Amino acid sequence: EVQLVESGGGLVKPGGSLRLSCAASGFTFSSYSMNWVRQAPGKGLEWVSSISSSSSYIYYADSVKGRFTISRDNAKNSLYLQMNSLRAEDTAVYYCAISDSNSHFDYWGQGTLVTVSS
Amino acid sequence: AIRMTQSPSSFSASTGDRVTITCRASQGISSYLAWYQQKPGKAPKLLIYAASTLQSGVPSRFSGSGSGTDFTLTISCLQSEDFATYYCQQYYSYPITFGQGTRLEIK
Numbered sequence: 097e098v099q100l101v102e103s104g105g106g107l108v109k110p111g112g113s114l115r116l117s118c119a120a121s122g123f124t125f126s127s128y129s130m131n132w133v134r135q136a137p138g139k140g141l142e143w144v145s146s147i148s149s150s151s152s153y154i155y156y157a158d159s160v161k162g163r164f165t166i167s168r169d170n171a172k173n174s175l176y177l178q179m180n181s182l183r184a185e186d187t188a189v190y191y192c193a194i195s196d197s198n199s200h201f202d203y204w205g206q207g208t209l210v211t212v213s214s
Numbered sequence: 215a216i217r218m219t220q221s222p223s224s225f226s227a228s229t230g231d232r233v234t235i236t237c238r239a240s241q242g243i244s245s246y247l248a249w250y251q252q253k254p255g256k257a258p259k260l261l262i263y264a265a266s267t268l269q270s271g272v273p274s275r276f277s278g279s280g281s282g283t284d285f286t287l288t289i290s291c292l293q294s295e296d297f298a299t300y301y302c303q304q305y306y307s308y309p310i311t312f313g314q315g316t317r318l319e320i321k
Contacts, residue, residue, distance in 0.1 A: 131310075133258075141250075141258065141301055143310040155308045158215075191257055200248035200264075200305055204257040 098122040098203045100192050105208030112182050112212070118175040118192030118205055126150075126170040129195045132177050133204075134188035144190070145177065148197060160186075182212045216240050216304050220313035226321040231292045235316045237285040237302035246306035249278055249287045252315075253298045261300075262287065294320075 104116040118130070132144040145166040146155045154166055165178040175192050189209050193201035217240035227233050237247065245265040250258040260269045262278035265285055275290040289296055297320050302313040 140315045141252075141303075141312040143312065146308070146310070157309050195305075198305060200260060200303065201250075201258075202260055202269075204259070206257055 100205030102205045102208035105210045113180045116177040120173045125173040130175045131193045136188040218313040224317040228321045235287045239283045243304045243306035248303045250301045
């Protein structure tokens with residue numbers, strides 16, 4: 097059974113940093129692209145970032161480019177999102193999701209809430 | 215970026231109804247279109263990909279169609295568990311974009 101478990105969310109002040117993790121199990125992690133998608137309270141889904149299976153290809157939304165860094169450790173079956181220079185508008189539930197290369201998102205984690213507030 | 219526009223944004227329907235949600239892309243995306251269902255407090259769930267391919271385990275009352283710029287999600291006979299918010303997503307090119315969502319409520 098595919099499982100994706102996000103962690104690392106919490107309350108952080110504007111300008112602060114946070115590192116999210118996504119622990120994967122139930123599939124061959126190193127064979128799939130991984131993605132982060134966020135959802136602000138009461139709002140729709142916003143794609144944040146994607147990373148290919150071998151980390152060769154990385155993409156970011158303009159809204160986070162230069163502030164967020166996606167990475168993965170295939171030996172640990174884990175995905176990460178380093179978030180720096182956080183803003184109030186980054187407040188959201190952050191989901192990790194798996195996909196084939198440049199494809200739809202097959203499975204999603206349960207999400208972790210990031211709140212940016214002073 | 216490719217803009218995805220869903221209609222309607224919300225509507226009410228009754229159990230047993232046939233409902234259709236539309237999604238329009240601002241430029242052609244071939245069939246690189248997925249539909250997701252999201253219930254309150256839960257993660258999105260993949261329903262359909264490649265515009266018309268039903269994800270394993272998804273009831274056959276869900277169907278998708280379209281290509282290019284215009285797409286539809288149809289639920290043939292609404293069940294109580296289908297009341298949720300539905301999103302379309304294009305994965306033709308980065309940045310990946312979602313529609314704004316369609317909230318389906320009980321009449």
